[in-house]
Amino acid sequence: MVLRQVDDDLLVYDPEKKATHLLNMTAAAILDLCDGSTPPPSIAGAIASVTTADPAKVLADVETLLLELAEKGLITESVDPPAL
Amino acid sequence: MILARRLFALNVEIDVPSPGLSHELAWLLSRFPAPPLEIQPDVRIAVELGEGGYRILDADGMVDKVGRNEVYHTILDRLIRTYYQRPTVALLHASAVGREGKVLLFIGHTHAGKTTLSTALVRQGCLHFSDDLVPLSMTSLQVSPCPLPLRLRAGALSLLGSLEPDFMYSPVPLGAEGYEVMHVLPAEGSADPETDWPIGAVVFLIQRPDRPSECRPLGRGAAAFRLLRAIFNSAAVGQAGFSTVVDLVERVPCYELFSCGLPETVRCVEEICREQDVEKGR
Numbered sequence: 001m002v003l004r005q006v007d008d009d010l011l012v013y014d015p016e017k018k019a020t021h022l023l024n025m026t027a028a029a030i031l032d033l034c035d036g037s038t039p040p041p042s043i044a045g046a047i048a049s050v051t052t053a054d055p056a057k058v059l060a061d062v063e064t065l066l067l068e069l070a071e072k073g074l075i076t077e078s079v080d081p082p083a084l
Numbered sequence: 085m086i087l088a089r090r091l092f093a094l095n096v097e098i099d100v101p102s103p104g105l106s107h108e109l110a111w112l113l114s115r116f117p118a119p120p121l122e123i124q125p126d127v128r129i130a131v132e133l134g135e136g137g138y139r140i141l142d143a144d145g146m147v148d149k150v151g152r153n154e155v156y157h158t159i160l161d162r163l164i165r166t167y168y169q170r171p172t173v174a175l176l177h178a179s180a181v182g183r184e185g186k187v188l189l190f191i192g193h194t195h196a197g198k199t200t201l202s203t204a205l206v207r208q209g210c211l212h213f214s215d216d217l218v219p220l221s222m223t224s225l226q227v228s229p230c231p232l233p234l235r236l237r238a239g240a241l242s243l244l245g246s247l248e249p250d251f252m253y254s255p256v257p258l259g260a261e262g263y264e265v266m267h268v269l270p271a272e273g274s275a276d277p278e279t280d281w282p283i284g285a286v287v288f289l290i291q292r293p294d295r296p297s298e299c300r301p302l303g304r305g306a307a308a309f310r311l312l313r314a315i316f317n318s319a320a321v322g323q324a325g326f327s328t329v330v331d332l333v334e335r336v337p338c339y340e341l342f343s344c345g346l347p348e349t350v351r352c353v354e355e356i357c358r359e360q361d362v363e364k365g366r
Contacts, residue, residue: 011305011308018318
């Protein structure tokens with residue numbers, strides 16, 4: 001993957017699929033936190049710590065975004081479903 | 085009859101079967117220079133009269149049963165396919181006009197009004213630079229003129245008439261697309277096809293008929309993303325194309341123009357030009 005920061009956005013080029021993805025600041029921060037060992041709740045915790053948003057809402061948003069990143073092929077680890 | 089032209093930075097030789105068709109193609113390609121005699125053509129295209137229409141042949145294959153109205157565009161299509169294979173040029177789905185030594189690039193979906201806007205601006209003194217296809221050099225970040233005659237649908241002609249009551253055009257029904265016959269305007273005031281120009285601004289054109297026309301600066305990330313989607317040969321240009329486009333948006337102002345009516349859209353572009361002039365004067 002080729003990453004280019006452009007202002008607040010992150011452009012990601014996938015040479016294999018020859019596809020480009022545009023990520024906003026939050027999505028880019030979440031992608032950055034995807035190191036293969038940090039679970040979604042910890043990623044959401046890190047995001048929630050720098051916002052005033054409801055932590056439960058942040059977790060839901062992070063999980064949705066992780067699924068979108070996986071669909072785009074930007075992350076390969078499977079995302080665990082939220083605990084019931 | 086052999087017609088030789090330099091098109092899309094290629095030396096092209098077209099073998100045409102009849103004087104009438106040869107004359108027609110020569111007129112359509114009149115803005116393009118003939119390559120020097122001693123130069124071997126990069127592309128050879130033969131047009132033959134076959135059963136049920138014309139046959140267009142080149143090194144990559146053949147297209148059969150082509151109507152007379154479609155010969156010109158089929159030839160262009162074949163050339164574009166040749167261009168797809170070139171990794172050093174990104175071929176943009178855009179139109180472009182030249183002004184004060186720089187190019188205004190208009191990007192938008194089909195029917196967004198790119199050609200109509202370009203035509204209106206050419207009528208106001210801008211240079212016709214390219215329509216529909218704009219080759220962007222990956223090395224110089226400059227664009228090459230492709231001043232083919234402007235093709236306008238009937239609806240566009242009435243819009244131009246509303247902007248300029250004495251607007252005149254040559255209704256040459258070439259380049260039929262489906263059921264819609266396009267009219268061809270001679271490309272008067274065209275840029276010299278042999279000289280590349282830098283880009284002054286990129287404008288993303290979006291039809292929004294329910295609200296007044298509006299133009300606003302576009303973030304560079306979104307601009308790069310949209311520009312990359314407008315590259316026809318994105319598979320060929322690959323990662324270098326990605327880097328080129330990101331470099332471009334970091335140097336050139338980008339706007340999105342929500343269009344509602346031609347006169348207002350032209351006024352928005354004039355505002356962009358004024359901003360460019362102010363910037364140039366600094």
